[in-house]
Amino acid sequence: MKKTLLAFALTALAIGAAQADDTLAKLKASGSISLGVRDSSALSYTLGNDKYVGFHTEMAERIIGDLSKQVGKKLDIKYTLVTSQNRIPLVQNGTVDLECGSTTNNLARQKDVDFAYTTYVEVVRMAVRANAGIKSIKDLNGRTVATTTGTTSVQTLRKNERAQGIDFKEVYGKDHADSFLLLESGRADAFVMDGSILAANISKAKNPADFKIVGEELSVEPIACMVRKDDAAFLKAVDDSIARQIKDGSLAKLYDKWFMQPIPPAGRALNMPATEATKAAWANPNNKPMEDYAKK
Amino acid sequence: MSSWDWQVYCRDTVSGEQVAGCFAAAPDQTYLQWMLHAWGWTITVSLGGLAVALVVGSIIGVLRTLPNSPGWVRFGNAWVEFFRNIPLLVQIFIWYYVVPDLVPGADSVSPTLLVIAGLGLFTSARVAEQLRSGIQTLPKGQRYAGMALGFTTAQYYRYVLLPMAYRIILPPLTSESMNIFKNSAVAFAVSIPELTQFYLQAGEETGAQSEIFLGVLAVYILSAMLVNRVMSFIERRLRVPGMVAPTAGAGGH
Numbered sequence: 243m244k245k246t247l248l249a250f251a252l253t254a255l256a257i258g259a260a261q262a263d264d265t266l267a268k269l270k271a272s273g274s275i276s277l278g279v280r281d282s283s284a285l286s287y288t289l290g291n292d293k294y295v296g297f298h299t300e301m302a303e304r305i306i307g308d309l310s311k312q313v314g315k316k317l318d319i320k321y322t323l324v325t326s327q328n329r330i331p332l333v334q335n336g337t338v339d340l341e342c343g344s345t346t347n348n349l350a351r352q353k354d355v356d357f358a359y360t361t362y363v364e365v366v367r368m369a370v371r372a373n374a375g376i377k378s379i380k381d382l383n384g385r386t387v388a389t390t391t392g393t394t395s396v397q398t399l400r401k402n403e404r405a406q407g408i409d410f411k412e413v414y415g416k417d418h419a420d421s422f423l424l425l426e427s428g429r430a431d432a433f434v435m436d437g438s439i440l441a442a443n444i445s446k447a448k449n450p451a452d453f454k455i456v457g458e459e460l461s462v463e464p465i466a467c468m469v470r471k472d473d474a475a476f477l478k479a480v481d482d483s484i485a486r487q488i489k490d491g492s493l494a495k496l497y498d499k500w501f502m503q504p505i506p507p508a509g510r511a512l513n514m515p516a517t518e519a520t521k522a523a524w525a526n527p528n529n530k531p532m533e534d535y536a537k538k
Numbered sequence: 539m540s541s542w543d544w545q546v547y548c549r550d551t552v553s554g555e556q557v558a559g560c561f562a563a564a565p566d567q568t569y570l571q572w573m574l575h576a577w578g579w580t581i582t583v584s585l586g587g588l589a590v591a592l593v594v595g596s597i598i599g600v601l602r603t604l605p606n607s608p609g610w611v612r613f614g615n616a617w618v619e620f621f622r623n624i625p626l627l628v629q630i631f632i633w634y635y636v637v638p639d640l641v642p643g644a645d646s647v648s649p650t651l652l653v654i655a656g657l658g659l660f661t662s663a664r665v666a667e668q669l670r671s672g673i674q675t676l677p678k679g680q681r682y683a684g685m686a687l688g689f690t691t692a693q694y695y696r697y698v699l700l701p702m703a704y705r706i707i708l709p710p711l712t713s714e715s716m717n718i719f720k721n722s723a724v725a726f727a728v729s730i731p732e733l734t735q736f737y738l739q740a741g742e743e744t745g746a747q748s749e750i751f752l753g754v755l756a757v758y759i760l761s762a763m764l765v766n767r768v769m770s771f772i773e774r775r776l777r778v779p780g781m782v783a784p785t786a787g788a789g790g791h
Contacts, residue, residue: 290598327738327741330747331747350743350744350745354745391739392742393742400552412731413729414729415729416724416726416736427638429729
């Protein structure tokens with residue numbers, strides 16, 4: 243019994259050690275990569291039937307194309323749906339090799355995962371019903387605000403509530419579509435989330451004209467792809483691919499395709515030109531966390 | 539895995555600093571205070587649901603065993619089949635999103651009450667089945683003896699059948715009570731800020747997923763064990779000597 247336990251423990255340690263640091267070798271051996279995708283963000287969403295699209299999803303497909311060239315064989319992409327709550331544990335334990343969705347790069351998360359170069363800078367704003375008369379966060383006093391569990395917007399709301407001395411009730415949706423449904427059904431007066439997610443959900447609503455995005459920027463957040471911690475070779479490969487896409491202009495064209503042109507499923511355009519902050523992030527590729535942006 | 543960070547519970551939820559004594563003065567809040575607040579929500583939803591389940595379940599259970607009312611029996615059957623065949627999460631969504639649309643005036647009802655109704659009615663079907671089994675366990679002579687004494691149906695249920703049936707079903711009722719505490723976790727899907735929602739949000743915010751998870755797990759286990767102990771105390775106090783077979787030692791609770 244003791245010998246079996248010892249053998250088992252050693253094997254487990256060996257497996258654990260083997261998994262830790264070499265994603266590139268694992269990709270080469272297995273020929274497939276697990277890509278984390280989201281279902282209702284502007285950067286990564288689903289059309290149903292296991293089809294995942296979006297600015298970050300397509301960018302990730304191109305990154306994987308570059309990775310395929312690097313490991314010398316075509317990598318088969320397994321799209322793995324993740325949620326705001328499980329994306330970090332899944333990257334940590336190796337179920338997902340690369341996650342390109344709408345994950346904010348901040349110091350707390352940098353303890354658990356590594357972030358690639360920032361490819362999108364998000365601002366957190368509010369979506370409200372156009373006829374509600376809410377223009378800024380101060381108008382939220384006494385109202386109900388929806389946000390999604392597991393996102394940084396929850397903390398942002400808490401800080402703003404405390405700092406500005408306003409009092410509102412919070413309801414938490416389990417994902418972005420659920421939180422927007424809370425706004426649509428009238429259970430919440432405002433939905434606070436990243437501007438691109440607000441725009442994407444409004445464009446998919448039955449009557450987009452009923453909603454508008456208002457209010458000041460509650461938070462500025464850099465969005466980047468996530469990979470497992472301490473795997474320097476893999477991170478470099480992903481960063482090199484992103485730098486290549488920025489340099490040859492394909493990233494800017496991709497941004498235009500997903501934010502300025504009509505997109506599936508509704509065929510409406512989001513009409514969100516790249517902000518100065520996003521263009522600055524492309525001009526100087528870096529993976530600085532959100533806290534660095536807040537200091538400015 | 540890196541070392542455990544149990545200090546996370548004493549951190550302020552806005553500033554992230556450690557608070558001496560782990561309890562911050564209002565309006566600040568540590569993660570420990572948040573967890574206790576969430577526990578309060580879990581208890582509220584669970585006890586509310588349990589009350590609804592026991593009352594409604596008893597009524598339906600009795601209806602299903604009535605001897606001379608096929609209409610009521612069929613109603614009871616329909617009730618049980620309906621609430622047993624639909625998954626709990628789907629029922630909660632129906633109460634939270636569909637009922638306010640269909641029933642006029644229901645959109646002003648607080649979401650907590652809707653969740654208590656959803657959880658309670660789901661469990662009422664199970665309680666009804668347990669009560670029906672308890673009543674049908676009794677020998678049919680009990681019912682006839684009651685009738686022979688001149689009791690009406692309501693009277694012989696109240697004085698003869700139900701006292702014994704409830705004592706018989708106390709063990710499965712204990713399970714149901716513990717189940718309701720565990721099932722209350724689905725309330726997070728409809729924005730109730732209870733323990734599971736606390737785990738998902740605080741785990742993501744602090745990065746200390748395992749520490750938060752173990753804390754929440756400990757609280758759930760503690761709640762279920764408390765319910766268990768209360769029910770076993772009730773069972774022992776209500777036991778009629780000689781009615782159940784003696785078991786060695788403490789026996790099952």
